[in-house]
Amino acid sequence: MIAPALARAGGLATVVAAVGLLPWLAGRDPALSVLRARSAEQEPTREALDAVRRELGLDAGPVALFGDWLLDAVRGDLGRSWVTGRDVLPSVLSGLGASVTLMAAALLVAVPLAAALCAPALVRGARGDPVRSGGGVGALLTAVPEFLLATVLLVVVSVWWGWLPPYGWQGVGHVVLPALALGVPAGAVLGRLVDDALPAVFQERWVVLWRSWGCAPGVLARAALRRALPPVLPQLGLVAVGLTGGAVAVEVVFAVPGLGRTALGAAESQDLPLLQGSVLALVLLGFAAGLAVAVARHRVLGPALRDAALTAPPPVASRARPGVVAAGAVLPAVVVGWGLTREPLRLDTAARLLPPSWAHPLGTDALGRDVLARVGHGAPATLGVALVVCACSYAVAVLLGFLPGVAQGLAETANAVPPVIAGLLVAAAAGPGATGAAVAVGLVSWPPLAAHAAALVQEARAATHAEARRALGASPLWTLTRHVLPAVAGPVARHAVLRLPGIALATASLGFLGLGAQPPAPEWGLLLAESLPYLERAPWAALSPAVVLLSLAVLAVSLPAVASSTTPSRVTPFRTTSASATSAPAPAAKA
Structure with a gap:
């Protein structure tokens, strides 16, 4: 701890x-x-x-x-704004109040959604039925970025249906859509974490013993939930970091006067004291949430298990059919291929905000430019940057995999910073642009790959045949280049490819916030941001890049599942340890 x-x-x-x-x-x-x-x-x-x-x-x-x-x-003095000359602390506290309110409302959405996602597995396991992890809807929601969900909610719920106000922060009605946009992905992540842990929990021996004693399904369900929670609670810190970073984009979409908008405005105006105070408060939110999660895990484990080696059950991969991956890839391929044949920068002020037609299949934007052409030509700006970031993250991960002591501290620091915060820092230092966005995403994309590489290095070095070759006189360099490196490079490269859609979505999120590619570049996140002021008149201009980005989210979910179903698993079967066998409370009474 x-x-x-x-x-x-x-x-x-x-x-x-x-x-x-x-x-x-x-x-x-x-x-x-x-x-x-x-x-x-x-x-x-x-x-x-x-x-x-x-x-x-x-x-x-x-x-x-x-x-x-x-x-x-x-001492509580954050200085004075370099631009307005006003004290920074009142502005930060005002934004902090709005952001904390939004995050609290998001948690009210996230917790019931997480309970709903893991409830079927919990009920089936308590009844003694086979338990399988994973649902397509929950998996998709975990991959949808907050800025994209916020845009879709704004178009559908506010513009088309007119149920809730689109912008502002004046009453309860203004909180609903931002809370949904921020809480749904967070709830999906929490639900998936518990849902993935439950199948292994219900295979432990204490469950069979309790069921033979005649414990009621409700008692078994509560005990299994308590057993599954401690190993996954540390992951809630990452969810808190996601809430912190996602709040920036959501506040921009719905014009919420929170810390995210304050920090973004300070970065654009080079107001260093205000940027310092806002980023400090944002990171402190994530730090406090992670500390609270650690304390909660300490309490849930109880005094008997606080020193036990309680490890998380291995996650069970979601099932996904190759057809889903193909469907998620076909739509962007068709749109991009068709759009590349058209001119993305041609202006026609007489054709502003036209609806879809044969001449303009996806309509036109506020300057009369063809939306299909801009979406098609945006693929190199979005996916090309993601490819470069993915390759650089792969190289760094393989290098640091051989230096686990150095990588651990760096990874902890990188995991504590959301991509949006990294984007703010890089944009304030080097100015907004595609290069700065690539650097920001790259700074926080390598830790999962480095952890994978370090585990493979350890496994390869400890292999029996590697020890035998060293005993026969093989040099360390020969062992490294002929045995360890080939065992690491291939699996980590496949892992990096699986993360490519997520990296593209992170890059698009920075473009959406104005921290990435700048106009008139046809970058997908930037296209989405440029269409927001005209949502009521031309919602199709926003939905076109949104649909392409949603297909990337489908790929981000489906690719790892297909890979896990077609690649032989190297994970050893789960075995019940003394800690896991006693993780749940003693049964109170028979049913």
């Missing part, structure tokens, strides 16, 4: 230090950034820049300035 907390604290310190040194890391004059943010028309004369430096204390240097800010932050 102490080690993860220290790792999270190290991640928090790294993020805060990176934010504090952003202007100097970018290689730009902070005084010039402030002057441009305050007045774009003022000439950056030497006298004007010197006045800004004296006002903000920039002459002291980056280390001294950051140290002063950190000491003031500990």
